[in-house]
Amino acid sequence: MTTGLKAKHQRLILIVIALVALVGAGLLAAYALRSQASYFYVPAQMVADPPTPGDAVRLGGMVQAGSLKTEADGVTFSFVVGDGEATVPVRFAGILPDLFIEGSGVVAEGRLDPGGTFVADNLLAKHDENYVPRELEEMTEQQAREVVAETSAGPQDPGA
Amino acid sequence: MIAELGLAALWLAAALAALQLVAGALAQREGGAELAQLVRPAAIVQGLLAGFSFLMLLVLFAQTDLSVKLVAMNSHSEKPMLFKLSGAFGNHEGSMLLWITVMALAGALIAAVERRLPEKTMLATLAAQAFVGIGFYAFLLLSSNPFERLPVPAMEGMGLNPLLQDIGLVFHPPTLYIGYVGLSVAFSFAVGALLTRQVNPDFARAMRPWVLGAWIFLTLGITAGSYWAYYELGWGGWWFWDPVENASLMPWLAATALLHSASVLASRDALRAWTIMLGVVAFSMSMVGTFLVRSGILTSVHAFAVDPERGTFILGLLVLYIGGALLLFALRAGTVSEGERFSATSREGALVFNNVMLCAILGIVLVGTLYPLVTEAFDVRVSVGPPYFNPVGAIFVVPMLIVMAVGPLLRWRRDSLARIRLPLVIVGSVSFAALILVSLLTSIAILPLLGLVLALGLAIASFMPIRGRKLRLLPIATWGMMIAHFGIAVALFGMASETAFSEETLAAVEVGGSTEVGPWTVVLAEVRPTAGPNWTALEGRLMVSYDGGAATETDPQSRNFWAPAQETTESALTTRWNGQLYSVIGRQAGDGRWQLRLWWKPFVTFIWYGGMLIALGGVLALIGRVMADLKRRSIRARTASRRAEAAQ
Numbered sequence: 057m058t059t060g061l062k063a064k065h066q067r068l069i070l071i072v073i074a075l076v077a078l079v080g081a082g083l084l085a086a087y088a089l090r091s092q093a094s095y096f097y098v099p100a101q102m103v104a105d106p107p108t109p110g111d112a113v114r115l116g117g118m119v120q121a122g123s124l125k126t127e128a129d130g131v132t133f134s135f136v137v138g139d140g141e142a143t144v145p146v147r148f149a150g151i152l153p154d155l156f157i158e159g160s161g162v163v164a165e166g167r168l169d170p171g172g173t174f175v176a177d178n179l180l181a182k183h184d185e186n187y188v189p190r191e192l193e194e195m196t197e198q199q200a201r202e203v204v205a206e207t208s209a210g211p212q213d214p215g216a
Numbered sequence: 217m218i219a220e221l222g223l224a225a226l227w228l229a230a231a232l233a234a235l236q237l238v239a240g241a242l243a244q245r246e247g248g249a250e251l252a253q254l255v256r257p258a259a260i261v262q263g264l265l266a267g268f269s270f271l272m273l274l275v276l277f278a279q280t281d282l283s284v285k286l287v288a289m290n291s292h293s294e295k296p297m298l299f300k301l302s303g304a305f306g307n308h309e310g311s312m313l314l315w316i317t318v319m320a321l322a323g324a325l326i327a328a329v330e331r332r333l334p335e336k337t338m339l340a341t342l343a344a345q346a347f348v349g350i351g352f353y354a355f356l357l358l359s360s361n362p363f364e365r366l367p368v369p370a371m372e373g374m375g376l377n378p379l380l381q382d383i384g385l386v387f388h389p390p391t392l393y394i395g396y397v398g399l400s401v402a403f404s405f406a407v408g409a410l411l412t413r414q415v416n417p418d419f420a421r422a423m424r425p426w427v428l429g430a431w432i433f434l435t436l437g438i439t440a441g442s443y444w445a446y447y448e449l450g451w452g453g454w455w456f457w458d459p460v461e462n463a464s465l466m467p468w469l470a471a472t473a474l475l476h477s478a479s480v481l482a483s484r485d486a487l488r489a490w491t492i493m494l495g496v497v498a499f500s501m502s503m504v505g506t507f508l509v510r511s512g513i514l515t516s517v518h519a520f521a522v523d524p525e526r527g528t529f530i531l532g533l534l535v536l537y538i539g540g541a542l543l544l545f546a547l548r549a550g551t552v553s554e555g556e557r558f559s560a561t562s563r564e565g566a567l568v569f570n571n572v573m574l575c576a577i578l579g580i581v582l583v584g585t586l587y588p589l590v591t592e593a594f595d596v597r598v599s600v601g602p603p604y605f606n607p608v609g610a611i612f613v614v615p616m617l618i619v620m621a622v623g624p625l626l627r628w629r630r631d632s633l634a635r636i637r638l639p640l641v642i643v644g645s646v647s648f649a650a651l652i653l654v655s656l657l658t659s660i661a662i663l664p665l666l667g668l669v670l671a672l673g674l675a676i677a678s679f680m681p682i683r684g685r686k687l688r689l690l691p692i693a694t695w696g697m698m699i700a701h702f703g704i705a706v707a708l709f710g711m712a713s714e715t716a717f718s719e720e721t722l723a724a725v726e727v728g729g730s731t732e733v734g735p736w737t738v739v740l741a742e743v744r745p746t747a748g749p750n751w752t753a754l755e756g757r758l759m760v761s762y763d764g765g766a767a768t769e770t771d772p773q774s775r776n777f778w779a780p781a782q783e784t785t786e787s788a789l790t791t792r793w794n795g796q797l798y799s800v801i802g803r804q805a806g807d808g809r810w811q812l813r814l815w816w817k818p819f820v821t822f823i824w825y826g827g828m829l830i831a832l833g834g835v836l837a838l839i840g841r842v843m844a845d846l847k848r849r850s851i852r853a854r855t856a857s858r859r860a861e862a863a864q
Contacts, residue, residue, distance in 0.1 A: 074572050081576035084608055086581040093587065096597035099444070114599060130724020130805040131813075147701035149722055151450075151785070151802035151813050165599075187595050205461070 094165070100141040102168070109170045115144060116163040124158050137162065137174070148176040219284050222272030223363040226313075229265035229320060230353035232258045233346040233616040236323075240343025244336060244411070252335070255342050256327040261563070262349075263324025273362055280373060286310060286362050288370035294750050295376065302386040303376045308510060308526075309362035311389060316352045316395040318390075322426075323349065326401055332422040332845075334414055341408030348400055351533040359526050378751070378777040378784050384444035386641040392437030392464055396506070397466055398430025399499040402474060406495030407541055410548045415488045418480035423495070425841050427478060431471045432834040438464050439827030450785040450800050452815045454714070454823055457605045462585040463505030466578055470498035473574040476567050484628055486555035486564055489545075490571070496545060499539040501578070507534050508585070558629040566623030573616035580608050610663055617670045619710070620701060621677035639680045647673035660716040667712025675705035693840030700833025707826025713795075713819040720816075721724070722810035734816030735763045736797055743810060745802075751777045756801040756810060760790055771802040796820050 094112040107113045115137060123136035132149045135158070144163055154164060156179060164176035220688050236258040243252035277300050280293045290307045291300055305314045323345040330338065341725070356362070405423045442462060446454040453460060474494040480487045507530045552727050558564040584600045591598050621643060625636045633640065651669045660668075678701035680693060721733035730739040741757040753775040759767040772788040790797040795818040802811030 064554055065483065067489075067554050070568065074490075074575070077572045077576050078579055081612065083580045084611065085580045088604050088608045089587050089600065092608075093591075093598040093600050094603070096599065111450065112601075113602060126805055130807070130809045131722045131802075131811050149798060151811050153723075207412075 096163075099137055099139045099144045102144050102174070103142040104173075107168055109168045112163050112165070112167055114163055115146070115174050115176075116161070117144070119156070119158050119160060119162050121159045134173075137164065144174050145172070146174045146176055148179055150179075153179050217278075218275050218281070219363040219365060222259050222269045223361070225265045225269040225272065226353070226357060226363075229269065229316075230264045230350065230357060232262040233349045233353060236262060236346035237343050237350065240339045240346065243339050243830055249370055254698075255339050259327035259342050260324045260344070262346075263320040263322075263327075266317045266320035273304050273310060273313060274301055276363075277301055277489070283365055285364045285366050285368035288366060288373050290374065290376055292373040292375040292750070295381070296749050298383070298386055299376060299381045301368070302380075302389075305389050306376055306380045306385060308456070309360045309740050311393075312352070312356050312360050312510065313362050314390065314393050315397055316349065316356055318393050319345075319352065319400050319579060322398055322401050323404075326404075326426065330422060332418060333408075334412065335407045337412045337414045337419070339408075340411040341404045344407040344411075345400060346405040348403065348537055351536065354800070355526075355529050355533065359529050375750075375777075377755045378775070381750075381777075382444065382448055384448065386441060388437060388440050390445055390549065391433050393619050393716065395430050395432070395434025395437050395471075396464070396467060396502040398426065398433060399471055399502050401426040401430065402471070402495040403499030403541065406492045407544060410492060410544050410552075413551060415481075415492060415546065415552050417482050417485050420478045420491060421841075423715070424475070424482060425838055425845070427471060427475055427495075427498075428834055428838045428841065431468070431475055432831050434464070434468045434471060434836065435827060435831040435834060438468055439824050439831070442827070445791060447787050447798075450787045452718075452720075452787075452798050452800075452813075454711075454820065457584070457601050459585050459588075460509055463508050466581055466585075467498055467501040467505060467530055468702065469500050469578040469581070470494060473571045473578075474498050477571050480564050480567050481555070484558065484564055486558060486569070487571075487584065488555045489549045489552050491616055492549070492552070493545060494571075496538075496541045497575075497578075500541070501582075503534050503537060503580075507531060518601055546703050556629075558628070561626065561633060562631050563623060563626045563628050566619050566626055569619050570616050573612045573619070576612045577609055577616075580612070581605070584608075606663060610666070614666060614670065617704075620704070620850070621674045624681050624697065624701070625677075639677070639683060642682070643673050643677045646676060658716070664712040664716035667708055668716065670714060671705045671709035674708070675702060678702040678705060691840055693837045696833045696837030696840060698833070699836060700830045701779075703826045703829025703831075703833055705826070706829055707823050710819050710822030710824075710826055714817050717818045718815055718820075721812075721814045723812055723814075724805050725812050726809045726860050729809075731812060731814070733797070733814040734818075736814070736816055737761050737764070738742055738797075738799070738812070738814055739767070740812065741769075743804075746773070748775075751775045754801070756812070758788070758799055758812075760797060760799075761830060762792060762797075770797070770799055772799045774801055775802070791821060794818055 094114055095107065096114045096116060097107065099115070099117045102115060117137035117139045120136040120138050120143060123134075125134050126132070127134065131145065131151075131154065134147050136143045137146050138144075146166075148166075150186065154161075163180040164174060165178040165180070166174060166176035168211060171177050236255055239251040239254040239258065248829055273286075276287055277291055278297065280287060280291055280300060282288045286307060286309050290310075291303045295303065299702040304310045323342065324335065326345070333341070337578050340647070361467075388402050402423060405419070405426070409419050438461075441461065442454050445456065445458075445461075446452070474491065474497075475499065477487045477491045477494055481491045483608045507527075510526065510530060571764050584604050587600055588598050622633075622636075622640065625639055627635075647669050650672050651665070654665060654668055661830065678698050682690065683696060718736040721731055721738075723731040725731050725738075727740055727742055730737060737760070739759040742758050743754055743756050747757045753773040755771050755773045758770045761768055768790060770788040771792045773786040774788055775784045776782075777784065785802070787798055787800045790799070798815040798817060800813040802813065804810055
């Protein structure tokens with residue numbers, strides 16, 4: 057009888073330990089997510105309510121036609137991402153993704169520098185019809201018309 | 217005709233699953249013996265029919281039958297044969313057919329060979345397997361028919377995403393699916409045992425080889441998937457914490473925990489309810505993964521089609537099966553009697569600790585994966601990546617690795633750390649010396665530093681169980697355990713080393729010019745056009761030499777596929793024993809120079825060698841278990857026949 061009781065006791069202890077660990081993990085996860093999740097911005101939001109410089113965030117929008125420039129080292133690029141309302145200058149050192157074209161959508165992962173330029177570590181462009189960064193799906197729907205207007209009008213002043 | 221045969225076989229298989237469920241359930245009652253006879257044959261024939269159906273799909277793709285919608289949408293007559301075949305499961309419908317085929321074949325296999333469990337539990341298990349199967353048959357037949365014909369045959373197929381036209385894709389999905397869906401067996405065993413309340417060491421011994429088999433494939437699938445992402449995506453990373461990767465990691469974590477708790481149940485008759493719980497959780501994670509990947513809720517190279525109807529269907533199945541199993545568990549767990557006791561310092565204690573750690577890590581990955589979906593419901597878009605997963609995961613991984621080094625040295629039931637003082641001192645002092653040495657000589661971040669030190673300690677500790685034992689007498693399963701643990705150490709070393717010591721160069725180089733990355737000198741000898749069966753490419757010929765040694769050639773490409781039209785960068789790898797040079801060629805800058813992106817990644821290959829060692833350990837453990845089982849079975853048969861003789 058005593059052994060039965062003790063076995064029950066042990067089971068209770070095990071359940072408590074497992075619960076404490078799992079709840080602890082959950083709380084830790086919740087806490088970390090608040091500070092470590094990287095938020096998604098469109099240019100209008102980034103201009104109106106900029107993230108703290110240095111925080112990892114993502115910026116999605118259309119690469120403005122005519123804005124892409126290559127710097128002297130041949131591997132650093134600057135371009136302007138816009139959403140029809142506002143624009144944000146972006147710098148990126150690396151190899152541009154395969155389907156990165158002016159006038160098409162892009163999601164940049166990186167951080168805002170104090171000067172207001174978005175420094176991208178990584179660019180996600182449309183890979184093909186089946187693989188579009190999630191944020192860009194709606195973007196293309198919303199702004200398909202503007203983009204068509206922009207691209208068909210030919211190169212424009214990037215600030216326009 | 218072939219498409220219709222495939223579809224007919226699929227309907228028949230679904231009908232047999234229904235029969236299997238009904239017969240298995242009714243046979244639980246008194247006088248159900250006749251119905252019970254039906255269950256095993258139904259499961260076997262169901263497996264064969266599903267297999268036949270999948271074979272028909274392969275035939276359609278091999279022939280490029282463009283009157284079938286799926287073929288027209290996903291294949292192309294000019295594709296190499298291997299990729300035509302792999303294209304059969306490189307899409308939503310085909311991959312779901314593969315899923316249900318694996319599930320049916322797994323059910324057929326247990327019906328054919330599993331004789332250790334009490335017959336009633338076995339029938340309940342097969343009924344549970346059929347119950348889960350029916351949902352997925354319905355999903356396939358009602359919303360994702362792979363054999364649908366086009367009203368007018370297409371002139372030419374639309375081709376397969378070039379990222380998927382890779383030898384990796386030929387093996388990656390089937391391997392991963394066998395692992396993923398193989399866990400359905402653990403789920404059905406758990407449900408079966410709960411229904412008949414037969415949770416005991418025999419149950420764990422019967423379940424263990426099946427879990428082990430699924431776990432081996434899952435390990436291989438994750439390893440191969442990681443290597444595929446590494447060389448095919450051209451970003452130089454080997455793990456992105458992409459939701460799709462997490463979807464394969466979560467069942468692996470649960471299955472690893474299940475494997476170890478089943479061990480405790482088999483050897484010591486403890487952790488009964490816990491093992492059942494993990495059996496349910498492991499396959500639930502597989503289903504959650506399928507939901508994430510297949511519902512179109514995520515967009516990635518794995519999400520072939522965005523279709524809310526399908527997402528809702530899978531979500532419904534998910535709620536039904538996971539909710540149902542958890543409800544059953546809640547109702548029955550209290551009636552499963554407690555197992556044997558053990559003290560905290562014992563092998564059981566260590567295994568319990570690591571089980572809890574694995575579950576905590578699973579929880580962290582699950583929360584991080586689902587968080588963006590939850591916030592999106594509130595119209596806040598976030599992505600969760602390494603800054604969350606790495607440090608938060610490490611909080612639980614580090615203690616787990618320490619206990620993993622010590623646990624196998626402990627005895628069952630009750631032990632003291634004093635008894636194993638010598639190995640502890642050896643491992644501890646070597647690790648401590650390494651910690652001091654590495655932190656003095658280099659200035660690497662805390663996580664990779666801990667990784668290197670723990671990898672070393674674990675590598676030594678993993679072979680400590682040999683101490684004081686005759687090598688010849690060591691069971692094969694013990695070798696399996698040691699090699700799998702050693703594999704974890706090897707993979708960890710690769711990860712830490714890659715994180716700590718990688719060097720990167722990004723440069724624009726003219727033809728004939730050179731650049732350097734780490735100990736390598738890289739000369740761009742020429743850029744030339746080249747072509748494959750369905751692509752053309754610009755290929756950079758790089759002459760690379762390590763530390764002033766002889767130059768070897770490596771040829772990264774920038775490929776243009778024409779069906780569908782798409783560009784991809786093909787990285788080139790130069791492998792040495794101590795790492796890999798990873799090169800990517802980009803575009804030509806305006807002044808005629810070419811962009812080169814180069815990484816020197818010391819010991820990065822150890823990540824995948826480690827993964828293969830872990831799987832090898834699993835294979836050895838499986839061989840050991842099955843051999844021990846066959847031996848036990850033949851002894852039992854012999855004593856039974858001797859008894860029968862004596863009775864005569």
